[in-house]
Amino acid sequence: xxxxxxxxxxxxxxxxxxxxxxxxxxxxxxxxxxxxxxxxxxxxxxxxxxxxxxxxxxxxxxxxxxxxxxxxxxxxxxxxxxxxxxxxxxxxxxxxxxxxxxxxxxxxxxxxxxxxxxxxxxxxxxxxxxxxxxxxxxxxxxxxxxxxxxxxxxxxxxxxxxxxxxxxxxxxxxxxxxxxxxxxxxxxxxxxxxxxxxxxxxxxxxxxxxxxxxxxxxxxxxxxxxxxxxxxxxxxxxxxxxxxxxxxxxxxxxxxxxxxxxxxxxxxxxxxxxxxxxxxxxxxxxxxxxxxxxxxxxxxxxxxxxxxxxxxxxxxxxxxxxxxxxxxxxxxxxxxxxxxxxxxxxxxxxxxxx
Amino acid sequence: xxxxxxxxxxxxxxxxxxxxxxxxxxxxxxxxxxxxxxxxxxxxxxxxxxxxxxxxxxxxxxxxxxxxxxxxxxxxxxxxxxxxxxxxxxxxxxxxxxxxxxxxxxxxxxxxxxxxxxxxxxxxxxxxxxxxxxxxxxxxxxxxxxxxxxxxxxxxxxxxxxxxxxxxxxxxxxxxxxxxxxxxxxxxxxxxxxxxxxxxxxxxxxxxxxxxxxxxxxxxxxxxxxxxxxxxxxxxxxxxxxxxxxxxxxxxxxxxxxxxxxxxxxxxxxxxxxxxxxxxxxxxxxxxxxxxxxxxxxxxxxxxxxxxxxxxxxxxxxxxxxxxxxxxxxxx
Numbered sequence: 001x002x003x004x005x006x007x008x009x010x011x012x013x014x015x016x017x018x019x020x021x022x023x024x025x026x027x028x029x030x031x032x033x034x035x036x037x038x039x040x041x042x043x044x045x046x047x048x049x050x051x052x053x054x055x056x057x058x059x060x061x062x063x064x065x066x067x068x069x070x071x072x073x074x075x076x077x078x079x080x081x082x083x084x085x086x087x088x089x090x091x092x093x094x095x096x097x098x099x100x101x102x103x104x105x106x107x108x109x110x111x112x113x114x115x116x117x118x119x120x121x122x123x124x125x126x127x128x129x130x131x132x133x134x135x136x137x138x139x140x141x142x143x144x145x146x147x148x149x150x151x152x153x154x155x156x157x158x159x160x161x162x163x164x165x166x167x168x169x170x171x172x173x174x175x176x177x178x179x180x181x182x183x184x185x186x187x188x189x190x191x192x193x194x195x196x197x198x199x200x201x202x203x204x205x206x207x208x209x210x211x212x213x214x215x216x217x218x219x220x221x222x223x224x225x226x227x228x229x230x231x232x233x234x235x236x237x238x239x240x241x242x243x244x245x246x247x248x249x250x251x252x253x254x255x256x257x258x259x260x261x262x263x264x265x266x267x268x269x270x271x272x273x274x275x276x277x278x279x280x281x282x283x284x285x286x287x288x289x290x291x292x293x294x295x296x297x298x299x300x301x302x303x304x305x306x307x308x309x310x311x312x313x314x315x316x317x318x319x320x321x322x323x324x325x326x327x328x329x330x331x332x333x334x335x336x337x338x339x340x341x342x343x344x345x346x347x348x349x350x351x352x353x354x
Numbered sequence: 355x356x357x358x359x360x361x362x363x364x365x366x367x368x369x370x371x372x373x374x375x376x377x378x379x380x381x382x383x384x385x386x387x388x389x390x391x392x393x394x395x396x397x398x399x400x401x402x403x404x405x406x407x408x409x410x411x412x413x414x415x416x417x418x419x420x421x422x423x424x425x426x427x428x429x430x431x432x433x434x435x436x437x438x439x440x441x442x443x444x445x446x447x448x449x450x451x452x453x454x455x456x457x458x459x460x461x462x463x464x465x466x467x468x469x470x471x472x473x474x475x476x477x478x479x480x481x482x483x484x485x486x487x488x489x490x491x492x493x494x495x496x497x498x499x500x501x502x503x504x505x506x507x508x509x510x511x512x513x514x515x516x517x518x519x520x521x522x523x524x525x526x527x528x529x530x531x532x533x534x535x536x537x538x539x540x541x542x543x544x545x546x547x548x549x550x551x552x553x554x555x556x557x558x559x560x561x562x563x564x565x566x567x568x569x570x571x572x573x574x575x576x577x578x579x580x581x582x583x584x585x586x587x588x589x590x591x592x593x594x595x596x597x598x599x600x601x602x603x604x605x606x607x608x609x610x611x612x613x614x615x616x617x618x619x620x621x622x623x624x625x626x627x628x629x630x631x632x633x634x635x636x637x638x639x640x641x642x643x644x645x646x647x648x649x650x651x652x653x654x655x656x657x658x659x660x661x662x663x664x665x666x667x668x669x670x671x672x673x674x675x676x677x678x679x680x681x682x683x684x685x686x
Contacts, residue, residue, distance in 0.1 A: 110438065111507075161679075169678070173674060177616075177672070181667045184668065187535065187661075187664055191532060199522065199525060202522060202528070203522055326523050335518070339512035342504065343508045350501065
């Protein structure tokens with residue numbers, strides 16, 4: 001029984017409380033809220049740690065001084081211009097990817113449906129490699145190329161999937177088809193270029209935060225913020241969607257527009273992140289699954305997923321920067337860390353059922 | 355549209371397969387006339403023609419046949435068993451395990467020949483699937499397919515992350531991995547194909563055996579039990595079959611993920627939901643797709659070749675998209 005059905009059948013149980021009526025009766029699941037809160041506290045602690053660590057180690061007091069407007073000029077530069085943008089980027093990008101994955105998984109009701117398998121990342125990657133190979137490419141050009149690639153791919157998938165409205169299954173199958181072609185195209189391009197170019201492209205293709213500067217962070221962060229602000233419009237009808245299209249329509253939810261809105265937001269979130277950091281794999285797939293298991297809900301809890309996504313990327317980036325002895329793109333660490341954590345959750349779940 | 359009779363479909367696919375097999379022997383980057391090829395097959399060829407036909411085209415045609423059939427049947431089993439139309443043969447960790455072992459072999463043991471990769475890939479596929487199965491099946495059969503899917507995804511991520519990490523920090527291994535991971539049928543001689551063949555035959559035999567049981571399971575665990583189906587044994591058999599088939603195929607050609615995903619969808623549209631029919635259809639249609647892709651790859655970018663893994667997606671994906679754009683596209 002899904003929580004939604006439970007609520008419909010028995011009214012809000014103790015596990016649920018209702019905020020409202022002025023906020024529109026949003027159901028909040030207590031354990032999801034707790035998961036989100038705890039993860040947020042850990043994120044804050046890790047951000048503080050990220051600001052301290054590096055070639056120029058700082059004490060917690062020095063970091064706090066900077067935020068109170070004190071401290072030496074050098075320390076201020078290190079904290080505010082070097083370390084803060086990267087830490088903020090990790091949290092915000094992780095949150096964006098997690099939410100985007102949660103939206104895809106809710107729309108399609110399939111845990112394998114993530115933007116990773118949907119061709120968007122491969123589209124951005126193809127755009128980046130073409131720019132790199134054909135134009136030689138400075139950094140802003142690569143970012144533009146990847147953004148154009150991602151959005152063009154999304155448009156093609158959307159147009160091909162559109163027929164008598166947008167159906168979740170058709171959308172994702174078209175996405176997988178396009179993704180497979182783009183992945184092959186990327187492999188083909190990489191086989192033809194020099195080893196250094198291929199290595200550079202592959203490192204970007206795994207996803208990296210090495211190139212974050214305030215200049216790239218601010219526009220990306222703002223777009224993500226705007227997209228997050230649009231979320232409440234689509235979330236309520238989406239909850240109904242998890243009951244199935246017909247049931248949702250019978251409760252009066254505007255299924256079509258809500259789904260389209262959710263897809264647009266999800267694609268926007270992935271494109272914004274991928275344009276500056278490359279396709280960071282697996283957060284979109286794993287963060288919703290991890291937070292769902294931690295919260296013990298049947299549906300993916302959005303807020304908790306956002307915080308878990310941020311936590312996952314920030315932790316991975318700290319490990320990539322300070323613990324692993326050689327330079328690795330953060331996306332590689334994310335794969336291993338997220339994968340191991342999910343395995344551990346599955347094992348724990350299995351023990352409990354026994 | 356009412357699907358035509360099953361027999362008609364099978365005859366259609368069989369004729370397509372025959373045509374593709376003939377084409378695969380006749381067409382290549384090294385142009386030979388039809389007469390020359392026929393002479394060579396009868397044993398009257400020149401040295402050069404003998405080389406082209408007997409050491410290049412015939413083995414790679416057989417390789418394409420084996421790989422296409424194995425991956426497609428494995429894909430049909432995985433999709434049916436996990437009840438997830440997005441599942442592919444890589445889902446249980448076959449590709450991630452194979453790639454990881456190949457990377458380890460290149461970096462730490464200096465293995466650099468395709469025939470060396472075959473056994474590494476095979477071993478890697480077997481080992482990782484065993485781990486996925488252990489984690490996925492813990493906690494009882496009821497949680498089986500869903501937890502197995504997540505275990506496959508999670509472990510696949512861990513190992514592909516490790517492989518990428520290894521490759522990015524060892525440029526020479528990266529160089530070799532990038533051609534292996536494209537997937538190719540080039541230079542797969544009988545010394546490689548013959549030892550793999552028994553694995554694939556076993557896998558296909560098991561698939562034929564479990565097909566009716568999968569039909570019962572798709573009606574629900576209770577119905578299946580009442581029909582005398584042993585669910586956990588069926589689960590184990592499905593996984594053994596998938597591992598043998600996908601592991602063997604990946605050992606031969608490298609990771610060709612898309613074949614196992616797309617072929618069952620195409621076949622299902624034609625023959626309906628009966629698992630036996632889907633498996634038979636996949637067995638015959640899979641080689642068509644792989645060999646067509648391989649033929650295109652041989653002549654698309656003369657004088658060089660495009661690896662079959664690159665072309666497969668361009669042959670299969672438009673078919674898949676055309677299919678799901680039809681009315682009434684459904685899951686499984």
